[in-house]
Amino acid sequence: MDAASIHHYLLFFLFSLSLPFASAINFLFNSFSAVSNLTLVDDARVEDSVLRLTNDSNYYSIGRAFYPERLRLAAGPGQALSSFSTSFVFSILPEIDSSPGFGLAFVLCNSTSPPGALSGQYFGVFSNATRQSPAPLLVVEFDAGRNPEFNDPDGNHVGVDLNFVESAVTRTAGFYRANGSSTEPEFVPLDMRSGRNIRGWIDFYGPLFQINVTIAPAQEPRPRWPLISYTDPVIANYVSPEMYVGFSASKVKWVEAQRVLAWSLSDTGAAARELNTSNLPVFLPPSPPSSSSTSAGLIAGVASACLAIAVLCVLGLYNHCRRRRKTRIRKEEEEEEWESKYWPRRFNYEDLWSATNGFCKERLLGFGGFGKVYRGVLPASISRGANNAGGSAVREEEMEEVAVKHGVSFEEERENMKCMTDPDQTNGAEVGPARSGSSAATSFFCAYI
Numbered sequence: 001m002d003a004a005s006i007h008h009y010l011l012f013f014l015f016s017l018s019l020p021f022a023s024a025i026n027f028l029f030n031s032f033s034a035v036s037n038l039t040l041v042d043d044a045r046v047e048d049s050v051l052r053l054t055n056d057s058n059y060y061s062i063g064r065a066f067y068p069e070r071l072r073l074a075a076g077p078g079q080a081l082s083s084f085s086t087s088f089v090f091s092i093l094p095e096i097d098s099s100p101g102f103g104l105a106f107v108l109c110n111s112t113s114p115p116g117a118l119s120g121q122y123f124g125v126f127s128n129a130t131r132q133s134p135a136p137l138l139v140v141e142f143d144a145g146r147n148p149e150f151n152d153p154d155g156n157h158v159g160v161d162l163n164f165v166e167s168a169v170t171r172t173a174g175f176y177r178a179n180g181s182s183t184e185p186e187f188v189p190l191d192m193r194s195g196r197n198i199r200g201w202i203d204f205y206g207p208l209f210q211i212n213v214t215i216a217p218a219q220e221p222r223p224r225w226p227l228i229s230y231t232d233p234v235i236a237n238y239v240s241p242e243m244y245v246g247f248s249a250s251k252v253k254w255v256e257a258q259r260v261l262a263w264s265l266s267d268t269g270a271a272a273r274e275l276n277t278s279n280l281p282v283f284l285p286p287s288p289p290s291s292s293s294t295s296a297g298l299i300a301g302v303a304s305a306c307l308a309i310a311v312l313c314v315l316g317l318y319n320h321c322r323r324r325r326k327t328r329i330r331k332e333e334e335e336e337e338w339e340s341k342y343w344p345r346r347f348n349y350e351d352l353w354s355a356t357n358g359f360c361k362e363r364l365l366g367f368g369g370f371g372k373v374y375r376g377v378l379p380a381s382i383s384r385g386a387n388n389a390g391g392s393a394v395r396e397e398e399m400e401e402v403a404v405k406h407g408v409s410f411e412e413e414r415e416n417m418k419c420m421t422d423p424d425q426t427n428g429a430e431v432g433p434a435r436s437g438s439s440a441a442t443s444f445f446c447a448y449i
């Protein structure tokens with residue numbers, strides 16, 4: 001080896017030593033208006049100063065946003081893991097408060113488009129694989145919906161997911177704070193579906209395979225205790241030496257705005273830089289109209305005792321009528337356009353119970369956005385009766401198949417189960433972009449229970 005090649009070798013050696021340090025990431029975005037280098041996938045976009053992930057008008061919308069440079073988590077495959085710290089402010093605002101929610105996910109992935117990623121309850125990153133397998137996809141979910149089939153504890157929880165939609169660990173959303181002189185902190189629940197700005201902190205400590213997740217209302221200081229502290233060497237199977245870092249969200253039928261308003265991250269060993277949350281925009285649901293006529297009525301009542309009684313009577317009557325009208329309107333709104341196109345109808349719980357053989361396992365077709373989907377057979381007398389009531393579509397089959405979605409607000413609606421044909425949306429259509437499409441038989445029915 002001559003002097004020149006030794007020189008080259010030394011240079012190369014020094015260069016490779018310095019690589020991990022060269023790629024240190026340490027950024028702070030208090031707003032996204034001046035950030036033009038994010039990798040935006042599908043429907044993700046920067047709207048004014050905030051990152052918006054899904055597009056309301058796309059049924060199967062998916063949106064992902066990643067920092068352009070990959071995070072270096074190890075010097076090479078099988079090498080010791082390094083650490084990072086990140087902090088961000090997000091807001092989740094469903095269009096309809098009572099709709100099943102989706103939420104958003106903080107994502108570490110070796111690609112900006114994980115294979116088989118589905119929309120809806122899959123956050124736009126997970127596939128519908130029924131078994132967990134090792135691959136570089138590590139997610140912290142801020143889940144605003146409950147999917148019992150994924151063992152979700154409730155419709156408002158945080159979880160750590162290892163290349164699988166079913167979390168390795170979950171906790172009801174909230175934070176811990178000191179409780180007087182008690183040594184045990186007090187748990188304060190936090191509604192992530194309110195639109196309010198929520199700050200999240202994720203601390204990843206590679207040497208211990210540890211992830212801590214903490215959330216709190218954006219204006220509050222960081223809680224001393226994390227909501228989740230998850231430590232497991234198995235984490236090593238779900239990271240790669242370099243990973244994209246960012247956010248992902250998705251939807252199906254229901255509209256929900258998932259926003260990221262600020263974000264900082266550091267892999268230098270120091271904590272992520274402190275976000276300035278004092279001037280962030282707030283996206284709350286529109287407030288209900290105030291009833292100024294009522295207070296006007298009360299003032300009139302004070303003016304004259306006699307008149308007051310009369311005014312209150314009139315107001316009472318008016319409110320009564322208004323409430324009745326409102327309920328009527330709401331009822332009408334619940335019926336969707338496509339329902340009336342295809343003979344709207346209602347089956348009672350007993351009929352669906354026997355049609356699906358008591359919602360037995362053998363009749364289970366799969367899982368949809370709102371719960372389980374069953375195949376059932378309705379006696380012709382029942383189906384035809386309901387059909388005639390709907391006043392359309394003459395049918396020839398003696399028997400009909402029924403797909404019954406079984407889940408969420410089961411107790412509430414068991415008396416009044418809504419059934420409908422929807423040739424475009426047979427089972428399976430709820431779970432992803434791959435519509436089952438064309439040959440959909442009209443003999444499928446969906447019932448939201």
Ligand SMILES: *[C@@H]1O[C@H](CO)[C@@H](O)[C@H](O)[C@H]1NC(C)=O
Binds near residue numbers: 034068069
């Ligand atoms: C991306 O843009 C931000 C803000 O303009 C800047 O701070 C950061 O260094 C850029 N990152 C890369 C990898 O270009």
Ligand SMILES: *[C@@H]1O[C@H](CO)[C@@H](O)[C@H](O)[C@H]1NC(C)=O
Binds near residue numbers: 056
């Ligand atoms: C949402 O998607 C629709 C249809 O694909 C498109 O026309 C519209 O521009 C998108 N909206 C935004 C804000 O990107």
Ligand SMILES: *[C@@H]1O[C@H](CO)[C@@H](O)[C@H](O)[C@H]1NC(C)=O
Binds near residue numbers: 110111134135136
């Ligand atoms: C990501 O990791 C998977 C599983 O190890 C691998 O099959 C795939 O090629 C990787 N993708 C990229 C873009 O590196």
Ligand SMILES: *[C@@H]1O[C@H](CO)[C@@H](O)[C@H](O)[C@H]1NC(C)=O
Binds near residue numbers: 179180
């Ligand atoms: C706070 O501490 C008191 C006792 O010091 C206890 O009775 C109470 O249940 C605690 N509250 C919560 C929410 O943990």
Ligand SMILES: *[C@@H]1O[C@H](CO)[C@@H](O)[C@H](O)[C@H]1NC(C)=O
Binds near residue numbers: 203205211212224225
């Ligand atoms: C995670 O939380 C635990 C418990 O509070 C704490 O002991 C640990 O130091 C934390 N780890 C990181 C990386 O912040």
Ligand SMILES: *[C@@H]1O[C@H](CO)[C@@H](O)[C@H](O)[C@H]1NC(C)=O
Binds near residue numbers: 277278
């Ligand atoms: C946060 O931002 C506001 C205005 O956007 C500014 O007045 C304030 O000084 C900032 N606070 C910190 C700690 O930088």
Ligand SMILES: *[C@@H]1O[C@H](CO)[C@@H](O)[C@H](O)[C@H]1NC(C)=O
Binds near residue numbers: 116
């Ligand atoms: C998983 O999704 C694919 C479309 O991506 C679909 O073809 C397949 O039927 C689904 N499998 C299950 C078990 O739901």
